[in-house]
Amino acid sequence: MRVYELFRFLMDKIFPEINHSMNVIFQENPQPMWVFDIATLNFLTVNNAALQHYGYTEEEFLSMSVRDIRPKEDIEKLEQTIENLSGPATTRRTFRHLKKDGSIIYVDIISFPLPYNNGQSRLVMISDITESTLLLERFDLISKATHDAVWDWNLETDELWWNKSFIDVFGHSGQELKNDLESWANRIHPEDKDQVLASISEAIQGGQKNWTKHYRFLKGDGTYADVIDRGYTQFKDGKGIRMVGSMMDITLQLQLERARAQSDSILQTISSASPTALWMSDVEGNLVYINQKWLTWSNTSLADNQMNGWLKIVHPDDVTLVSETYAKSVLERTAYELDYRIILKDGEERWVLATGFPRYEQDNTFTGFVGAVTDITRQKHMEIQKDTFINTISHELKTPISTIKGFGQLLRKSKTIVESPVVKHLDRILVQADRMDRLIQDLLDVSRIALGKLVLNEMEVDFKKLLSDSIQDLQLVYPTHKLELTENADCKLYGDPARMTQLITNLIDNAVKYSPAANRVLVYQHCDQEFLTVSVQDFGLGIIKSNLPFIFDKFYQVNDVYKTPGLGIGLYVCKEIIERMNGSIWLNSTEGEGSIFSFKLPRKL
Ligand code: ADP
Numbered sequence: 284m285r286v287y288e289l290f291r292f293l294m295d296k297i298f299p300e301i302n303h304s305m306n307v308i309f310q311e312n313p314q315p316m317w318v319f320d321i322a323t324l325n326f327l328t329v330n331n332a333a334l335q336h337y338g339y340t341e342e343e344f345l346s347m348s349v350r351d352i353r354p355k356e357d358i359e360k361l362e363q364t365i366e367n368l369s370g371p372a373t374t375r376r377t378f379r380h381l382k383k384d385g386s387i388i389y390v391d392i393i394s395f396p397l398p399y400n401n402g403q404s405r406l407v408m409i410s411d412i413t414e415s416t417l418l419l420e421r422f423d424l425i426s427k428a429t430h431d432a433v434w435d436w437n438l439e440t441d442e443l444w445w446n447k448s449f450i451d452v453f454g455h456s457g458q459e460l461k462n463d464l465e466s467w468a469n470r471i472h473p474e475d476k477d478q479v480l481a482s483i484s485e486a487i488q489g490g491q492k493n494w495t496k497h498y499r500f501l502k503g504d505g506t507y508a509d510v511i512d513r514g515y516t517q518f519k520d521g522k523g524i525r526m527v528g529s530m531m532d533i534t535l536q537l538q539l540e541r542a543r544a545q546s547d548s549i550l551q552t553i554s555s556a557s558p559t560a561l562w563m564s565d566v567e568g569n570l571v572y573i574n575q576k577w578l579t580w581s582n583t584s585l586a587d588n589q590m591n592g593w594l595k596i597v598h599p600d601d602v603t604l605v606s607e608t609y610a611k612s613v614l615e616r617t618a619y620e621l622d623y624r625i626i627l628k629d630g631e632e633r634w635v636l637a638t639g640f641p642r643y644e645q646d647n648t649f650t651g652f653v654g655a656v657t658d659i660t661r662q663k664h665m666e667i668q669k670d671t672f673i674n675t676i677s678h679e680l681k682t683p684i685s686t687i688k689g690f691g692q693l694l695r696k697s698k699t700i701v702e703s704p705v706v707k708h709l710d711r712i713l714v715q716a717d718r719m720d721r722l723i724q725d726l727l728d729v730s731r732i733a734l735g736k737l738v739l740n741e742m743e744v745d746f747k748k749l750l751s752d753s754i755q756d757l758q759l760v761y762p763t764h765k766l767e768l769t770e771n772a773d774c775k776l777y778g779d780p781a782r783m784t785q786l787i788t789n790l791i792d793n794a795v796k797y798s799p800a801a802n803r804v805l806v807y808q809h810c811d812q813e814f815l816t817v818s819v820q821d822f823g824l825g826i827i828k829s830n831l832p833f834i835f836d837k838f839y840q841v842n843d844v845y846k847t848p849g850l851g852i853g854l855y856v857c858k859e860i861i862e863r864m865n866g867s868i869w870l871n872s873t874e875g876e877g878s879i880f881s882f883k884l885p886r887k888l
Contacts, residue, residue: 315409317344321396322403324348324365336411338383352380354387377412389416423447431529436464438487438516438523443467452532454503472499472507483514487523492516500530509534560635560656562593563642566649568613577656582628598624598632609639616641616649622659634663666733674730677723684723688716714760721788728856729837739779739863743888746774746783746815750808753787761795765803774810776886782860783884789853790819790880796849798823798877810886814866818881826872834870857882 309316315333319326329344337344337352353361357379364376373395380390391410396402423446426433432449436442441464450460460466471479475498486494494514499507514528554561560577564570570589578584581596597605601623612619618640625633639654691713694700700709731737750771758766787806794804798821805820826834826841833839835858840851854868861868861882872878 315411316407317409318397318399318404318406319349320404321365324350327399327404333409336382336409337380343383352382354379354381380409388413426529427451429529429531431531433529434467434527436514436526436528438525449530452530453500453508470501472501475499479512486514487516487526490518490521492518494526494528497533508532509537558658561654562656563651563653564613565651568609568652571651580625580627580633596625596627598626600624605637612639612641613652622663625656633658634660670730670733673726674734677726677730680719680723681727684716684720688713688720691716717760721792722850724785725789725850725852725856728859729852732856732859737859737863739782739860741777741779744776744778744780744783746776746808746810747771749780749783750787750806750817753784754791754806757788757791761791761804764795764798764801766791766806767803768806768808770807770809772808772810774808774815774886775888776810776815776884777888778864778884782864786857786860786882787817787819789857790817790882793853793880794819794821794823794878797821801877812886814883814885816881816883818879820877820879822877825874825876825878826870827874831870831872835868 309328310330312330313332315330315336317326317329317333325348326344329341334341334344339347350358350361361378373393375391375393377389377391380388382388389412391412392407394405394407397404397406422433426446426448430448430452432452433446434449435444443462443464443466445460445462449455468476468480479496479498482496483494485491492515494512494516496512498510498512500510502508509532510530511533512528512530514526516523517525517527555575557574557576560580561572561574562570562577563572570585570593573585573588573593577588577593581588581593583592583596586592587595591606594602594606605621605623608619608621611617618638620636620638622634622636625635627633635656636659637654637656639652642650642653644650691709695706695709695713700706728737751768754766754768791804791806798804801822803822805818807816807818807820809816830841834841835854836851837855838851839855840849858868861884864884865887866882866884868880868882870878870880
């Protein structure tokens with residue numbers, strides 16, 4: 284303003300006698316200045332500071348008009364202000380100007396009329412405010428981005444300034460919000476108000492620079508927002524003079540936290556009430572959570588179960604199996620399922636079924652394991668009872684069927700019977716007795732497998748001969764189908780011949796049974812350096828894809844429209860025998876076209 288007053292003085296008093304020193308004051312003034320013609324807007328004279336600041340030479344400047352130093356989009360605004368230029372008033376405005384290098388600057392200009400040039404000119408003094416304007420812009424942008432409402436409180440006058448975000452965040456219109464402390468204090472929730480005011484004045488009185496408070500603040504729509512308000516106080520001579528701060532709306536955050544806490548507590552309740560023990564581990568397999576069920580079983584705490592402490596309640600005979608299975612799954616990040624025994628706090632033994640699955644975040648990061656341990660003691664006992672029952676009943680049936688078969692075969696040898704028409708009936712009795720005998724053998728095998736008592740009687744076997752002999756015998760039993768041995772390589776191997784015959788018999792029995800409309804069954808045998816492979820192909824019912832995974836399960840039978848007799852144990856026994864011989868069994872089947880069952884055994888020679 285001092286420069287302005289000086290010029291006023293110069294204009295009024297001394298201008299008529301402009302002399303050299305006046306010119307120097309104008310030319311050498313550090314503040315950019317110029318004089319322009321209000322009719323043409325052409326520059327009439329420009330000082331050195333303006334030349335330097337804008338980057339034009341004097342010649343260039345004097346060939347331009349005020350229009351040329353405005354960004355194109357601001358020209359319209361300039362045209363609107365031209366009309367007021369001829370008045371005597373001093374004006375103060377903020378504009379944007381263009382420098383020669385194309386950069387845009389923000390300027391505060393003071394312009395006033397000069398008697399020079401017949402009163403058709405104005406002197407303009409320019410202050411570059413680009414830096415402070417950009418700083419303000421940046422501040423505004425930051426508070427928009429952080430969504431913080433910023434305030435500045437003059438403690439001496441109680442004047443309170445808020446930034447634009449304050450209006451955006453809390454939805455108050457500019458008019459209703461006055462720039463005083465009352466406007467803020469009256470919007471604090473009545474239940475929080477006294478506390479908030481007391482705490483802020485306590486902080487200021489106590490010389491505390493930082494103040495933080497969580498309270499509810501009234502929004503423009505009449506609802507309350509949860510806010511965290513943080514202030515910083517400036518002190519002068521021990522007295523608080525200014526406090527600046529920001530208010531953050533945390534309503535949504537709180538709502539989310541409450542919802543999460545609620546769902547956590549629901550999950551916690553479900554988990555505690557669950558009849559199954561549920562657990563969770565971290566990436567290394569260390570237990571991070573286990574529910575009440577397990578803690579009650581073992582009378583332990585979560586800490587007791589960490590660092591493999593949970594293995595302490597596993598039955599000593601099962602610990603190795605359990606810990607090895609778990610360690611392997613964690614290492615390979617694969618799911619597992621395992622039956623084992625645990626010892627409860629009162630010493631009672633329980634059977635459990637434990638499952639574990641790897642956990643992944645949405646972005647596929649592995650986060651550990653989650654699993655369940657279900658008490659299956661009842662089922663296990665029933666299974667054991669069932670196995671014992673099957674064992675007993677099969678033994679009981681074995682003797683009568685052996686007697687029937689024995690005496691039947693004896694009769695078959697008698698001349699009178701052979702020559703009489705009843706021989707046909709006797710043959711049917713013998714076929715069915717054979718079938719029953721095999722069923723009983725299979726049942727006995729099931730209980731032997733369950734009790735771990737399946738014994739292999741291994742020796743060197745000429746498999747080519749074994750297979751052709753078996754096919755010959757079976758052909759007599761199954762006259763409806765031609766059993767075609769299409770490939771039978773020379774093959775010696777080490778194994779149990781009776782069990783091998785049992786495998787062939789079971790597969791051919793099924794092939795015939797499940798292809799009632801067909802009249803042939805194909806058998807292939809292939810032998811290489813290491814393995815023997817046998818396939819039995821039929822042209823019968825085939826198996827629906829969805830049933831394939833269960834075909835080798837104990838007592839599994841496909842829902843059979845033909846009501847074919849059977850117990851669902853033949854394939855289970857085959858699989859167990861083959862696995863005991865370190866081999867494998869598999870099948871290819873198409874519903875309505877037929878099946879090929881194949882097994883592979885190591886020759887072990
Ligand atoms: P089952 O005594 O019922 O024959 P298995 O264990 O031998 O018991 O077979 C299990 C089930 O697999 C059978 O019930 C049948 O549905 C199906 N299956 C076995 N072999 C064949 C086959 N060759 N063709 C079609 N289905 C078959």
